[in-house]
Amino acid sequence: MIERLQTIWDVGFQDAKRHIRSQRMIILSPLIVMTISMACWGFADSRIVPAGLPTNTPSQVLFYSSLPVVFFCTLSVVLIGFDSISRRRLTGELAIDLSQPMPRSDYALSQLLGVWLAAMSPTTIAILIGIFLIQQQMGEWPSAADTAMFLGATGLLLWWYTCLQLLASSMARDIGSSVTLGVGTWLFFVFLWLIPTLIVAQTMGIDITDPNSVGFDKIQEKVDLFSPNGVYQLLMETRLPADSQPHLSASSIWALTLVWTLFPTYLFCHRIGVLRP
């Protein structure tokens, strides 16, 4: 078992190095570092934060700083992962990979690890810089639990996107379809998720025009459990003060976190298992 994990790590790490050195990551990495660290810097400065946005504690600053993670870090996963499988399939390299004596499930995990590590590396650096900047601005460090939650939830969010992207990439037959599937999935969860939320709320007779409706908040949280960004936000909210906590119980949020982690991973492993190169 240890030997298999070692092989998965070795192959994944080599792929990650290749992704990190790619032109797209050279462009994206500074963007990720800049946006996350600048968000931490900005939200930690009470003079420039818009009125009504509660950023009195480091945990609240970290919560608001998770916004660029949802936009830029997930986009980096999309841009690294969209052709990760389809390009190798088109060039014939996938046939060579799959003819090696490595079990296909292990190969699938190594591919996930490669893309995830490549996206997670600049993100981790950015988060650590951000935490340092929060201390500089507010004079206190975020707690270890808040930091661990920010890093852990971000890592999970990137893992979920990695699974979705590689799944899309393994289904695409050409680069055009890869881009469409990859970017389409990202657009759907980042920008269009509000539409199904509104439809569900409307169907259930909730007034969607009232921004302070508790009923709408509850429905939104429930619908968010079906979106990776939603679960990420709910996880981050669990570290906020009591009046900002989600209505859903922590156990249901963690249960869905587990489902989001295991189910797409299983789907991708299964997909690679039956893939014809």
Add this chain to the structure above:
Amino acid sequence: MLKLDCATFRYPLRNPRRFRPWSMRLGPGIRSIDLELKAGKILGLVGPNGAGKSTLLQVIAGLLPLEEGTITAEGADSIEARRANIGYMPERVTWSGPGTAKRAIERLCAMRKIPVSEGDELLELVGLGTRIEDDLSTFSQGMKQRLSLATALLGDPGILLLDEPLNGLDPVAQSAFRVLLNQLSQRGVCVVISSHTLSDLERLADEFVLMHQGRIVAQGPLTEIERDLGLKATLEIAGLGPSPEKFGTDIEVEEIDKQEGEEWAYRLHLQQGEWTTERRSQLGPEMTFTRLQHVPAGLETVISAATGLEVEDAGFAILSEVNSDD
């Protein structure tokens, strides 16, 4: 070493119906293939485009699942164990950057759990030693083919599956490639090499498997296949000095174009039997030959003989498959 019994695989194709848009049907592939791979043999897999050669190689390599039949390999109780003893070189891998040959081979070494130094040695062996740090996008097709060959040789496999490996190689590389394959076969490696032209493999393969429409239509040494199919054995001769006057009654003689420096050239079709060494020597021991070579029957002639189709029909059948492949 490895045995296929009634191996069948067909590609599922989309077959949408009005109320079942997801409906699929079974398309082309390989059917009822019985084949035994023996250590130290070079097997030539020949057939027109779409005959099922690549599919058969992929089935042996464990890339495609069997629909029916079995594959048994000595000492391999799992598909991973079987793959550990197989080196597979797909047709025309267009290695693309960013990345170098060294990185590509290192990655595969990690998958095979073998030292990276072995990969470096193989890159040297295939003549890429000076280009290992160059980006793959700067590689010519021939270099890419050589890189693919190096990846197939990783882990010292007992069975080497090569899909159209001569494509894109220059004559010098082709010659070096043939020498390498002969050396591997002498070391006990079983080599299966596919091509759509018989002449490519004539001097290389010990035995041939002729495929058409997913089935094996003939199998064995080339001369045996030709004899079994009742094809005339053909010899091409050319030389200097006086031209031969008599060839014998059972030989059909056809004059052909002379090459530079030759004073006469003929193609001799034997009505019956084979061009044995003894028979060749009877042509004229005192003559000076510049050319004396066996001419394999064309693919369409062999297919025609094996399937019973007219030569023209066999040719068109091959042509239509080529077009449908495109």
